[in-house]
Amino acid sequence: MxxxxxxxxxxxxxxxxxxxxxxxxxxxxxxxVAGQNLAEALPAISALAQDRLVTLDHLGEDVTDAETAEDTVQAYTQLLAELDRTGLAERVEVSVKLSALGQALPQDGERIALANARRICAAAQDAGTTVTLDMEDHTTTDSTLDIHAKLRADYPWVGAVVQSYLRRTEQDCRDLAAAGARVRLCKGAYDEPASVAYRNQQDVDRSYVRCARVLMQGSAYPMIATHDPRLIGITQALAVESGRGLEDFEFQMLYGVRDTEQRRLAAAGNRMRVYVPYGQExxxxxxxxxxxxxxxxxxxxxxxxxx
Ligand code: FDA
Structure with missing residues (x-):
């Protein structure tokens, strides 16, 4: 309610x-939130990286001017240089919101976001790590998947995110699985209309299972992003059924949520990645x-x- x-x-x-x-x-x-700047967040990141993988989000979204988008690129390139310098890049990647890179700018937003994302991907490649493009509300889905496909031509390791509450997502999973992409599957965090999204939790969960099956059975690298114990159990069964080993997919959870379960999954040999946001926004x-x-x-x- x-x-x-x-x-x-x-x-x-x-x-x-x-x-x-x-x-x-x-x-x-x-x-x-791990800290309001990188220096504040680094101790938490280093501690998590001992037994888990990490994806770092420099907080920011819905940018309305090109200068702020440029600030975001600078923040990510500095972050990636720091990950390289500290040796953390092996276990820590970055997550990026295209709306923070200028996607919604009225003039040429999509082109600017693509160019900015390319610069972040180049810095990630230099540091020896990867990038995942977060997914925002449904009005951005086509544009984000299009930019993801363009980036993958040069950086095939760039990850996409899909949201099981969207009716379109099972088909998006088929396309991404056929392309062999890294795909984070989550339920979805925005308020979406019934015309495009399932509004009932059971329908969202059923869609999650269908999407996970498509990703597990195809040639995608599935990143199962949920805290839901039932879905974690089902996806583990789907992985076994699809002949995947523990190295062939990963679980993802948010910083500050179900920490004990994160440690348990990591200790059991699963690839367990924590999404860690930091920054002022x-x-x-x-x-x-x-x-x-x-x-x-x-x-x-x-x-x-x-x-
Ligand atoms: P659900 O909300 O049904 O929760 C299942 C159980 O998990 C709860 O009963 C509770 O025990 C626990 N739990 C869940 N959320 C909690 C919280 N906030 N605090 C405490 N306990 C909680 N969304 C999006 O639209 N675009 C994106 O790019 C991403 N990226 C992303 C990355 C990662 C790593 C994760 C884990 C999630 C996202 N999300 C996201 C958010 C996602 O769409 C969703 O909103 C949340 O993960 C909550 O959904 P659950 O699958 O956890 O299930």
Whole structure:
């Protein structure tokens, strides 16, 4: 019931200003965000990389001017140089939102985002790691998959994300599996209309299983991004059924969510990757996490009244 208003708040400038500048903000976000800059986040990243793989997100989205998009490219190239310098690049890749690279700019947004993403891919290649393109709301899906295909011509290791709540996703999985792409499968975190998305949780879960089966049986590298214990069990069975070993797919979870389960899966020999966000533009990301789980909302409200 609260998911829709919370997701609307995630995109409201007024709510953003209220919460982002609140004095308790940094204490509030520390469960889900590793730090407000790279220096703050590095200890957490190094600790996680001991037993898990990591994908790092320099927070930012919905950029409306080319200068801010350029700042994002600079942040990622510096991050990749640092991963190279510290030897972390072997276990740490990066996740990038195309809307932070200028995808929505009114003039030539898609071309600018592609050019910016290419520069990040080149820096990742130099550092010896990979890039995954996060997926945003459904109005960007075609453009994001198109940019992903173009990038793969030069950087075949670039990963795409698909969302099982979208009705189109099973077919996208078939296409990506045929292309042999790295594919992160998640349920989807935005508020989407029934015309394009399943609105019922059971339908989203059933779609998740169909998509996972397509990815496991094809030549994709599946990245199973969910905290859902049932889906984790089903995908493990699908991997066995498809003749995949533990090296042939990976699990992914978010920083701050089900840490014990992450460690358990890693200790059992699974490739387990944690999505770690850092940076100052944490508002949209944080609100989507609150929308996902009522218990997180209670934690958020408690923080408001006890400070
Ligand atoms: P679901 O929400 O049904 O939760 C299952 C169980 O997991 C819950 O009962 C609870 O125990 C636990 N749980 C889930 N979320 C929690 C939370 N926030 N706090 C505490 N416990 C929680 N989305 C998108 O649209 N584009 C993208 O690019 C990505 N990228 C991405 C990367 C990775 C690594 C992950 C794990 C997720 C994403 N997502 C995403 C988010 C995804 O679409 C989805 O919103 C969340 O993962 C929550 O869905 P679950 O599959 O975990 O199931």
């Amino acid at each position: 609260l998911r829709r208003p919370l997701l609307a708040a995630a995109r409201s400038t007024r709510c953003r200003q209220l919460i982002e500048h609140a004095p308790f903000a940094s204490a509030l976000i520390e469960r889900f 944490w508002y949209g990301y944080y609100m989507r996490r609150i929308a996902e789980r009522p218990a997180n909302l209670a934690f958020f409200l408690r923080s408001l009244v006890t400070r």
